[in-house]
Amino acid sequence: MATISVPSPRRVALPTGRVARKLLALVLAAAVLVPIANSHWTGPAWPRHLTVDLSAPLSSASNWIIDNRDTHPLFLYFFGYISNAVVLTVRAVYLALLAAGWPGVTVFAAAVAHRVAGTRLAVGTGAAFLACGALGMWVPTMQTLALMVVAVLASVAVGFVLGLGAGLSERLHRALRPVLDTMQVLPAFAYLLPVVLVFGIGVPAAVLATVVYAAPPMARLTALGLRGADPEVLEAVESLGATSRQRLLTARLPLARRELLLGLNQTIMMALSMAVIASVIGAGGLGDRVYQALASVDVGAALAAGIPIVLLAVVLDRITAAAGERVDTRSTRPAPVGLLYALAATVAVALAARLLGRLDWPAVWTLDFAEPVNRAVDWMTAHLYSGVPVVGGTADWAGHFTTWVLDPLRDGLQWLPWWAVLLVVAALAWLIGTWRTALTAVLAMAAIGVLGVWEPALDTLSQVLAAVAVTLVLGFATGVAAARSVRVERALRPVLDVFQTMPQFVYLIPVVALFGVGRAPAVAAAVVYALPAVVRITAQGLRQVDPAALEAARSLGASGRQQLWQVQLPLARPALLLAVNQGVVLVLAVVIIGGLVGGGALGYDVAFGLAQGDLATGLVAGAAIVCLGLMLDRVTQPTERRTRKGA
Numbered sequence: 001m002a003t004i005s006v007p008s009p010r011r012v013a014l015p016t017g018r019v020a021r022k023l024l025a026l027v028l029a030a031a032v033l034v035p036i037a038n039s040h041w042t043g044p045a046w047p048r049h050l051t052v053d054l055s056a057p058l059s060s061a062s063n064w065i066i067d068n069r070d071t072h073p074l075f076l077y078f079f080g081y082i083s084n085a086v087v088l089t090v091r092a093v094y095l096a097l098l099a100a101g102w103p104g105v106t107v108f109a110a111a112v113a114h115r116v117a118g119t120r121l122a123v124g125t126g127a128a129f130l131a132c133g134a135l136g137m138w139v140p141t142m143q144t145l146a147l148m149v150v151a152v153l154a155s156v157a158v159g160f161v162l163g164l165g166a167g168l169s170e171r172l173h174r175a176l177r178p179v180l181d182t183m184q185v186l187p188a189f190a191y192l193l194p195v196v197l198v199f200g201i202g203v204p205a206a207v208l209a210t211v212v213y214a215a216p217p218m219a220r221l222t223a224l225g226l227r228g229a230d231p232e233v234l235e236a237v238e239s240l241g242a243t244s245r246q247r248l249l250t251a252r253l254p255l256a257r258r259e260l261l262l263g264l265n266q267t268i269m270m271a272l273s274m275a276v277i278a279s280v281i282g283a284g285g286l287g288d289r290v291y292q293a294l295a296s297v298d299v300g301a302a303l304a305a306g307i308p309i310v311l312l313a314v315v316l317d318r319i320t321a322a323a324g325e326r327v328d329t330r331s332t333r334p335a336p337v338g339l340l341y342a343l344a345a346t347v348a349v350a351l352a353a354r355l356l357g358r359l360d361w362p363a364v365w366t367l368d369f370a371e372p373v374n375r376a377v378d379w380m381t382a383h384l385y386s387g388v389p390v391v392g393g394t395a396d397w398a399g400h401f402t403t404w405v406l407d408p409l410r411d412g413l414q415w416l417p418w419w420a421v422l423l424v425v426a427a428l429a430w431l432i433g434t435w436r437t438a439l440t441a442v443l444a445m446a447a448i449g450v451l452g453v454w455e456p457a458l459d460t461l462s463q464v465l466a467a468v469a470v471t472l473v474l475g476f477a478t479g480v481a482a483a484r485s486v487r488v489e490r491a492l493r494p495v496l497d498v499f500q501t502m503p504q505f506v507y508l509i510p511v512v513a514l515f516g517v518g519r520a521p522a523v524a525a526a527v528v529y530a531l532p533a534v535v536r537i538t539a540q541g542l543r544q545v546d547p548a549a550l551e552a553a554r555s556l557g558a559s560g561r562q563q564l565w566q567v568q569l570p571l572a573r574p575a576l577l578l579a580v581n582q583g584v585v586l587v588l589a590v591v592i593i594g595g596l597v598g599g600g601a602l603g604y605d606v607a608f609g610l611a612q613g614d615l616a617t618g619l620v621a622g623a624a625i626v627c628l629g630l631m632l633d634r635v636t637q638p639t640e641r642r643t644r645k646g647a
Contacts (some may be wrong), residue, residue: 046418046449053618062615065197083204086150094146101359102133105142109315111345117322121316122320123573130313133531135369137286138361141308144285147278148271151210155267159215163222163263167256173223175534180216181585181626181633193618196281206283213589214271217533217582220547223255224578262540265320267532269497272313273529276508280610299377299510300370307369310325314497377510384514398520403594406519410462418449421458429635437634438569444630453624459601460591461628463519467526467587468632475531475583476576479538480564489539496532512597520596522603529593530586534579541575542568580636588629 041047070076101386106129114122132141162180166173192209199205229252237251253260279287289305355360387394413421425445430438448457482489508525515521545568553563569576595603602621609618 041417041419044415044417046454050450051452052450054620058616060621062197069198069200079198083199086204086207087202089103090146090150093149094143097142097146098359099345100350101353102129102138103353103358104346105129108343108346109344109499113315113319113322117321121318121322125254125315128315131311132360134175134365134367135304135307135367137289137305137308140284140286140289140305141312144283144287144309144504145284145312147207147210147285148268151207151214151274152271155211155214155271156218156264158211158646159218159263159427159517160222160265162215162219164226166219166223167226167252175226176219176223177633178630181630183212183216192277192281192483193615194412197615201282203283205281206278209281210271210274210278213274214267216399216585217266217270218263220273220578220582221259221266222256224574225259225263226252227258228574228617229255241272258544260542261323262536265317266536268320269313269532272309283591295355298370298374300373303373304369310498314494317493317497380510380514385516392516395516398515398518398524399626401520401523402518405466406462406523409466410459413458413462414455416435422446425631429631431636441634444627444634447627448624449550451620451627453602453605453621455622456605457624457628460599460603460625463526463594463599463601464587464591464628464632466583467523467530468583470523470569471527471530471534471583471587472580474527475534478531479535479579480542482535482539483542483568484560484564492535496535499528499532508593508597517598519594521597522591522599525593525597526587526590529590530583533582533586537575537579537582538572541572541579544575545571578635581633584632584636585629588625588632 100108106126109129110122113125129141132138162176166176174642192205194210195205199208233251233255234247242250277287279285279291286305286309288303290309292299293299293305302602309316348358349409384394386395416424422442422445426438426442429441448454478492482492486600511524511528515524549567551572553567558566591599591603593599593603595601595605595607602625605621606618606625609615609621
């Protein structure tokens with residue numbers, strides 16, 4: 001069988017001579033530095049004289065904000081105006097939804113879905129909204145929908161502007177990377193406290209926290225789409241005398257429409273996943289119902305409030321995907337006219353419902369969902385936790401994973417001297433990237449020691465590494481299957497939507513019921529949360545491979561396996577690297593949840609800081625998590641820049 005000329009993954013790797021020179025330099029540096037470091041610092045712990053105590057200044061800053069929040073001009077005339085604008089916007093959307101009533105909202109959503117994709121999606125959309133009412137969650141659903149509409153619009157606007165700048169400017173792209181990493185990696189609980197200090201408990205703090213968390217995917221994918229535009233198309237447009245603005249509007253943005261729609265999809269999913277966390281600071285809605293139910297360990301009530309969040313996510317995902325397909329097929333149906341028809345139908349139905357007194361959901365149409373769910377959870381706990389013949393129970397699986405994977409990994413990291421950890425980080429970062437990459441990674445790791453949280457950070461790092469490894473193995477395999485089979489992709493979409501949008505607190509209870517309390521359920525929660533993004537981005541990258549390259553490979557007699565390894569995976573390298581990055585940051589984003597179920601380490605410190613109002617403990621642990629994310633990002637992402645330079 002003839003072989004194709006596309007380089008294999010091995011040939012895409014670093015040049016052998018460069019690797020040899022770097023390895024030789026590392027060996028010589030280790031031969032000199034290791035004896036010196038070992039003679040000065042014999043123990044594995046970070047030296048006390050190299051730490052900085054931030055508790056006093058952070059406590060002073062917290063006290064100053066509390067004392068001046070109602071009188072200082074900065075709060076009165078800047079943050080105050082932002083807070084008022086958010087409150088008024090969310091309230092206007094909420095009142096509009098209530099005025100339409102359940103008939104008007106359902107008809108509007110179904111009409112938009114019908115205009116975008118046809119009858120099947122319209123029926124599914126209407127059924128989803130009716131299910132929210134049947135579960136007794138219509139009013140909380142409208143509260144959450146109003147907040148999410150404002151938060152998603154703000155997130156998309158911020159993310160698009162940042163991604164536009166990063167996609168057009170290499171310098172801005174490099175400058176924004178640590179900012180986006182910080183926005184997405186800093187755990188929500190860590191920045192909830194300063195947000196609450198500035199804006200107080202309520203909707204403004206919830207919206208701002210959601211924007212900070214949900215905007216980075218839009219920015220990253222916008223930049224990826226703009227930077228990945230076909231150079232031949234751009235050269236052709238430029239040869240026609242187009243200006244920079246014309247090239248952007250007529251070439252770059254149309255070529256990046258798939259990435260833009262994927263960014264919108266990811267932003268919606270992440271915003272909805274913040275619904276429960278936002279309820280902790282007064283967002284209300286479905287998240288508050290979930291939080292209150294889990295406080296009393298009522299899994300059934302928690303699921304009754306969590307399912308509408310998933311239904312909203314599925315509906316919005318289907319509508320945005322269908323809108324993307326319309327763009328691809330360049331449908332000639334006028335979208336504004338369709339929107340006007342939907343608004344007219346909504347107004348007519350809302351007026352009819354008001355005249356008949358049917359705006360509120362009828363109480364007799366509400367179903368009791370909590371009791372059977374609670375019985376199912378009790379059965380799972382009684383029959384699957386332990387004592388299962390041959391395979392053992394889930395508690396045994398968690399124990400084996402902790403004993404064979406997590407414990408050796410944590411003990412190995414904590415056994416290494418601190419300077420050895422820095423040397424290993426520098427070596428890995430330099431081998432993959434440049435000396436600037438190595439310097440950034442080392443400084444990020446050293447900052448953890450300076451903050452005084454070295455040992456808990458290594459404990460968290462061991463959990464993150466285990467979770468990322470499992471996530472990437474499952475995510476890449478599933479993403480490849482979804483990219484190569486439309487049937488698999490369609491079957492996976494609702495599952496991925498559920499995994500990505502079901503609030504972490506909801507599936508936390510079944511995870512603890514099945515696996516017990518400890519680090520293993522923390523890793524399981526992180527894998528479930530990070531897996532959907534890795535699968536989606538991997539599948540999207542493989543589907544975006546140039547069809548001409550695949551056709552050339554098939555014409556040369558390449559098998560499906562050869563096409564995957566020698567064509568699709570090498571050409572999809574930027575998307576795969578982005579999938580690795582998203583897997584890392586999403587695992588880190590949920591590491592606090594691990595602290596709540598026995599994961600301990602930095603996650604517990606952040607949650608403790610929020611619960612006790614301890615700004616120092618929460619922010620220091622959150623900053624350490626950001627440093628871990630920055631280090632892992634620099635160890636993986638520079639491969640893309642290096643490959644382009646060497647191409």
